Amino acid sequence: MSNEQDLTPQERELEQILAKASPAATGLRLELIETEAHRRQMVRQVWTWRAIAAVLVVGLGVSLVVRPQPRVVERLVEAPVEVPREVIVEVPVDGHPQVSPLPPTFTPFLRSAAARPVNSPDNYIVLRERVMERGLDALPDRPPPGSADPTPRPLDLLSVTNGGDV
Amino acid sequence: MQHGQDTDEVRSLFVRHAERLVLYARQWLDRSAAEDVVQEVFIQLILRGPPRQAVEPWLYRCVRNGCISHMRGASRRDRRQREVARDHAGWFEPAASTQLDVEHAVRLLQDLPAEKREAVMLRIWGDLSFPQIAAVMQMPLSTVFNHYRGGLARIREQMESPCQTNRT
Numbered sequence: 001m002s003n004e005q006d007l008t009p010q011e012r013e014l015e016q017i018l019a020k021a022s023p024a025a026t027g028l029r030l031e032l033i034e035t036e037a038h039r040r041q042m043v044r045q046v047w048t049w050r051a052i053a054a055v056l057v058v059g060l061g062v063s064l065v066v067r068p069q070p071r072v073v074e075r076l077v078e079a080p081v082e083v084p085r086e087v088i089v090e091v092p093v094d095g096h097p098q099v100s101p102l103p104p105t106f107t108p109f110l111r112s113a114a115a116r117p118v119n120s121p122d123n124y125i126v127l128r129e130r131v132m133e134r135g136l137d138a139l140p141d142r143p144p145p146g147s148a149d150p151t152p153r154p155l156d157l158l159s160v161t162n163g164g165d166v
Numbered sequence: 167m168q169h170g171q172d173t174d175e176v177r178s179l180f181v182r183h184a185e186r187l188v189l190y191a192r193q194w195l196d197r198s199a200a201e202d203v204v205q206e207v208f209i210q211l212i213l214r215g216p217p218r219q220a221v222e223p224w225l226y227r228c229v230r231n232g233c234i235s236h237m238r239g240a241s242r243r244d245r246r247q248r249e250v251a252r253d254h255a256g257w258f259e260p261a262a263s264t265q266l267d268v269e270h271a272v273r274l275l276q277d278l279p280a281e282k283r284e285a286v287m288l289r290i291w292g293d294l295s296f297p298q299i300a301a302v303m304q305m306p307l308s309t310v311f312n313h314y315r316g317g318l319a320r321i322r323e324q325m326e327s328p329c330q331t332n333r334t
């Protein structure tokens with residue numbers, strides 16, 4: 001019971017009578033309203049850009065004040081090093097140039113050990129694979145004293161050879 | 167919706183509803199304050215664009231809220247403004263009407279209780295449906311309908327009274 005069809009004919013007639021009174025004209029002008037809206041829009045945009053600029057300035061200031069120290073990162077880098085095979089130094093002796101003997105070079109033991117013949121039982125790689133398979137029992141017995149191929153002593157590991165030959 | 171279409175829609179809404187909205191606001195405010203409120207509503211309409219729901223109820227609801235806010239501020243600043251708002255001169259155009267004198271119509275409306283007057287104005291001059299009036303007044307539909315019928319009944323009583331008959 002609350003829609004327009006529920007109105008009586010008398011009520012509808014009264015509606016029509018009242019509707020004949022038209023509202024008074026206003027002093028409002030749409031052009032002024034649009035101008036005011038445009039002005040407010042401009043003001044709002046200006047404030048938006050000001051806020052953005054302020055945020056950027058604050059961020060820049062903060063980043064300058066609390067600037068973190070550069071981090072030192074340590075890492076291992078593998079780089080190939082070229083070992084000179086031979087160096088010839090000319091030393092004039094009595095006006096005659098001479099070629100000096102090759103300077104001593106450092107030869108690691110492992111290189112010399114691995115450089116042994118591959119099929120040799122004393123080859124380091126062969127020996128290592130054998131130990132990995134069978135355990136320590138695969139190690140050869142200590143050679144008797146005075147044998148031809150003694151086990152290298154620690155000092156032998158840092159042996160100094162002439163000319164870098166193995 | 168594009169800007170040009172928005173502008174056309176606002177222009178159309180202004181032509182159709184500006185005077186009715188001012189009349190609606192005159193229930194609570196004097197003429198200049200009512201026009202200020204309506205102007206502010208149209209400015210917001212231009213800035214934000216038309217709402218997704220029906221525009222007409224939205225306009226009346228915004229005007230209603232604006233009037234209430236204005237009255238609160240006015241009560242703090244100057245209570246005399248309320249007294250001015252009670253002056254109901256200039257609600258309608260002084261057009262000649264065979265059946266209803268304009269001043270008489272204003273007086274009839276003035277004598278109605280606030281809810282009944284608002285329902286009658288939204289229905290007749292706002293051209294809103296009853297569900298839309300209920301949404302604007304934030305009341306149940308049946309309550310709005312009863313207010314409206316009660317307002318019409320009271321207006322009819324006053325129009326049919328001997329005093330009013332002698333006056334016309």
